[in-house]
Amino acid sequence: MFSSEFLLGAIVFLPALWAIPLIWFDGQNKDSMRYWTVLGTSLTFVLTLQLWASFDLAQGGMQHSFSKPWIPGWNVNYALGVDGISLPLVVLTGLVTVLAALASWSIDKHVKGYMMLFLLLETGMMGVFLSLDFFLFYVFWEVMLLPMYFLIGIWGGPRREYAAIKFFLYTLAGGVLMLIAMLMFYFYGGKTFDLQELARIAAGQSSTARFSETMQLTAFIMLFIGFAIKLPSFPFHTWLPDAHVEAPTPISMILAGVLLKMGGYGIIRIAMPLCPYGAQYAAYFMVALGVFSIIYGAFAAMAQTDFKRLVAYSSVSHMGYVLLGLAVWKITDGKTTGGEYWNMGISAAMFQMIAHGISSTGMFFMVGVLYDRVHHRDLNKFGGIAQLMPEYSGLAAVIFFAGLGLPGLCGFIGEIFTVLACWNFSPLLAIIAAAGVILTAGYILWTMQRVYLGPEYKGPHPEAITPFTAREKSVAYTLVVFAVLLGVFPNLLFSRMDNSVTKLVQSMSRTYDTHHGAGATVQTTQVR
């Protein structure tokens, strides 16, 4: 229907272009700007759906990919493309942005600026997921950072400056590490930023360049820290609760729904293929860190009294599964063993990212609905909401159950499959990770009891609790439908990811086997 250049280019740049006419909008007519933004994000979402529809399941490689010179002197290209790993994230970004735009009615201050930054943010996010050029990726990474800073810093809660700066500095620190790694690859890899070419070099398929083990390890550590900050994984997660608590509801939705996924995506798209040796070397550490994040996040969530903070910590816990799933790469005697389980782990981690994108977006939205009405988030000052807003509470329950990992809803598949894939790697870590299901059930049910159940509402502004509006319903039902759809038919996603993940797994295993197979027995035992 469209050419690749147009389709991908439009997905990336349409939102930013859409922001330009906002300049001429009447600043007092807030609704027109809101509708304009919703329209723009919806169009983008439709384009991502077009991408989904035109995606060829049988291929494992990049599709719709193209490359045009951008800064020829440095060999930087404007290269975009999509494969089974980025496709679901692109569609998720499209969806979450529409929903966040719909949730933006509560923004009443400087609406014009807000909407423009919001649209710019979408361009940054789409660009990150579609870039095939490291430099371009980095540029979009930073493009996404600034609007986020302002969106939190201007439209946030009382401690917004603190939160915004914390977020900014953390991400920037990660960005700097990524920049160093990027330059390392650039100079060791024959002056190219092309991710696929770099991956080929890392896989030892290039005659001109080769990445040494030390270099891979160094680069991997830097890239990993950069992405782990974004993921976020213990101990780099403390920006998240603050950013979430202070950010306005729609920004929390985007933050949880999309931004966190960039960490996982970065690991799977850049850190692992570009440094297979480093990835294997650090595998046990990554899995252990993931497991620790699961348990730690769940415990920390249980102790919170701020509703949003609790949901933020649940994100830390849930994203731990992503790290866990990605890294279950088992090497015995210098050979990848149980590659299918690793394949399962990566697929499940990807699924968990999407599922978390649905469920945590929903959770933040549900918190926001309450906050818009009563303007507080103290868990101990709620209660009885189910009596006052039955439909809202029912939908919120579904979303929270999705977070809890209830079968039939999206969270279950990701959590269980990652854990199932983990036993092959390390039974001990698998058992600890599985214990997370108890804690998760504990804090989510306890929260629901304190907020939704009980005879009466105990906090301030009881008169402000009004029924669910049609706009809020549309957001909630969309999320619930997706949660159920993915929970019941997970193969919708798995079938799209299958070939790409298989390709990645095979290529990395082969790389490791050929490079390190002969003399690596000693090394692997050291690693393990």
Added chain:
Amino acid sequence: MDFDLFSVVQRSIMDPQSTGEVLRTLLTVAWLLPLCGFVAEIYWLRWSHRLSKSAAYSAVACIGIGFLCSASALVYWGVQTNWQALQATEHGEHGEHAEHEHAEHEHAELHQPADAAKAEAAAHAVDKHEHQQAAVGEEHPHEGNHAVAPKFYSGSFYKLAQFGSLIVSLDWYIDSLTLVMFTMVTFIATCIHLFAIGYMKDELTEEYEDHQVHTSHGHFTRPGRFHRFFAYLSLFCFSMLGLVLAGNIFQVFIFWELVGISSYLLIGFYIERKSASTAANKAFIMNRVGDFGFLIGLMILWTWCGTFQFADVGAEPGLFTMIRGDNGNGVMDVSEDGQQVFLHDTHGHRLETDGKPSSIGYLLLIAAGCGIFAGCIGKSAQFPLQTWLPDAMEGPTPVSALVHSATMVAAGVYLAARFYPVFTPEVLLVIAYIGCITLFVAATIALVATDIKRVLAYSTISQLGYMMLAIGVAGWGAGLFHLVTHAFFKSLMFLCSGSVIAGCHHVQEMPQMGGLRRKMPITAYTMLVGVIAISGLALPIVNIGFSGFYSKDAIVASALAYSNANSVHMLLFVTPLVTAGITAFYMFRLWFLTFYGEPRDQHVYDHCHESPLVMTGPLMALSVLAATCAWSWCLTSGSGEEGPLYRLISFSATVPADAAITSVGPAHVTLPSHHDVHDVHGQAGVLALLAAVAGSVFAYLMYGVRIINPADIRRQFPGTYDFLVDKWRFDVLYDAMFVRPVHIVSAWCAGFDKKVLDGILHASASITMVVSRWDRLFDENMVDGLVNMVGNVTRSIGYSLRVVQTGRLRQYVMWIAVGVVVLFGVLFTSMPR
């Protein structure tokens, strides 16, 4: 039914696929209808109003049609297999080839007698391949009258995910056990739905006042939630049926969680009551503790076997085939050193990877079995996770009847039975001991409980313990037999208690009741049927009793055979025997306290009334089944273990027990054969009956004619009494052991985040600030100072020179003149001549 049975049989056995398809379709309809009902009922107010009972009718219709489908599936299956299950096919050894001419099932219509000769032949035709037959199968039918019905049908709905050769899908697995469970669940559910129409009618109001809840403004009122109750019930039915239909262990886990959440919703139905929502949380979280174990079991099997399937799919072996092998005697293929269990393919050969036989460690298999069983412990409220079930009585009584006695809690037993082929004898020993401890602990607590529903709850736990024990001592059929009979009489008793509670306006304490049989006779006497059934009373010599008598008998017999074979585990026989007496005692205590004697609270008695027909109807229907479901339909054939129900169930047995099996594993136990059990059957039956009679008589003396004063006994053992009233202090223990530590650790984690991680961050921020402050000082003083100095010097020179510029012309001239003179002077003095 005047069709040519022979040809039907021939066709069906030649074409198991079509039979399987029909069964699958029927059961899928029964399974999915409640889901449609749920969706419709949760939005019922959109197209109806709050005072309408139509939501209930919708739910009843869904589950009722489901029952019809299940029953017809059972009949269809029976006809297609020529009712081979009802004939003594399974094990010819104990020679009880009872009459199978007029075998009959409890819900089934009359059907044609089977061709005895053909069945006889079929009985001997069980060979290697028969019990592997699958609906998807490529089975080659045996010629003529050698045809034997496949043991099960299986297939797949759709794929959830595929990773290389690893496939996770939603499957179905239908054997006689599935069919019996379907019919039982849908039947009981239908009765309970009907009962609930009457029980929940209070909710048909705009202003429901809940007297147990107090708000800051006094009384609490809310709109009724009639439709929502039935929506939840429908959701539960969907989940439960899905669990039974599941064709792989992962799918069981899925529906396992779904019944858990249905149970959560139903326990917490009165969401405004703190006690209800807390009980709901407790139930779900304790189940999750069990599911943690379940998950570990899943992980082990998934990693070592690479499949979740029960049955084989094409040439891919399922779990049962893999673990049990195919040597026909049900013994696992264990390596010489007892460390490994070899996995088998569909042809009975060892599976190989890279030329080496693939195997799973014996200890791992034990761990997997214990893990799966941990899930059963949670769901079936076994020791040590039993404490949630009594609290779950916070839910409305129909829920207690359906979810927390008859079906969901029995799902643990169902799973243990379904997964029996994967359990090693060591796991079975664990199961037996867990069941044994549970049945005793719960029964003792039931002795002192006074809330009518709690007594029933503890008796449920205790009876579930019996079932687990039975499975643990290799009494596979006995355990499931008891599951079904228990489902009938326990749901009956719960409904009766519900009728009492509704009649007495939500009084649940037995000390306030008494003599109610005069006010509510139907409830009282149907209850009595249940009490007799659970107590296991029977007429001596002719050996005719209600259903519970037969099933408990079977369990005690299995336990006796087991303890004969393994004298170390004597306790596994003694405890259930003693507890049989305790059971009879506390059940009769309940009945006497409630219905017998004189009213103790005149106010309650005066306002009490018999329930309407919509409630008593299900009571009567259930009481008939509670009494008779273990009977043979005609007197010429045997009851109990020769009856149709037991035969139907045991037809599904996946591990033959023709001969005693001695474990090679660390525990060295011997599992008795059917023959062993049969030998001790009479002995065990007499002992169990004696215990039950003793318990009943004792209860009659204490609470019926009141010759013995219970208060005296209470005074004599105050410590024991308090200990029992406190439910063995498990709640206190768990609170101290788990709940509080978890909160403490979580506070630590949150504190660690705030103090340490953020502290590091803030400290680094402050250090940066300090450094930058120094930097500023340096900048301001050193760098700027240098530049400013140049400026200042220039400026001060300028200042000092300004005095020279007087503006006086003449002075300038003077200076010029003087300057010239000086210049000359200098020139003249310094110039060389």
Added chain:
Amino acid sequence: MGEVGLEAYLFVGAVLFVCGVVCMATKRNGIGVLMGVELVLNGANINFVAFSRFTPLGLDGQATALFVVVLAAAEAAVALAIALNYYNNHLTIDVDRGNELQG
């Protein structure tokens, strides 16, 4: 009488110069100062002419003297105009009163 030597001319020039300088330094009247300037210039002129006569410079010295005369005339015109303006602004031509450029 013998020919008057160079020294005599220089002497006269020097006297004139000194007189001019003294006049400039002592007169408060602006016109007087101007007159002092004329004296200085003419003292210098005498030197130019004298050197022109007694050294091999040729006519260069006399040409320069002519330039000086012309410039002196122009200077006088400009200076007188300044003096007039000065008077207009200060109502006096006392140069000591004009100290606006004092630093």
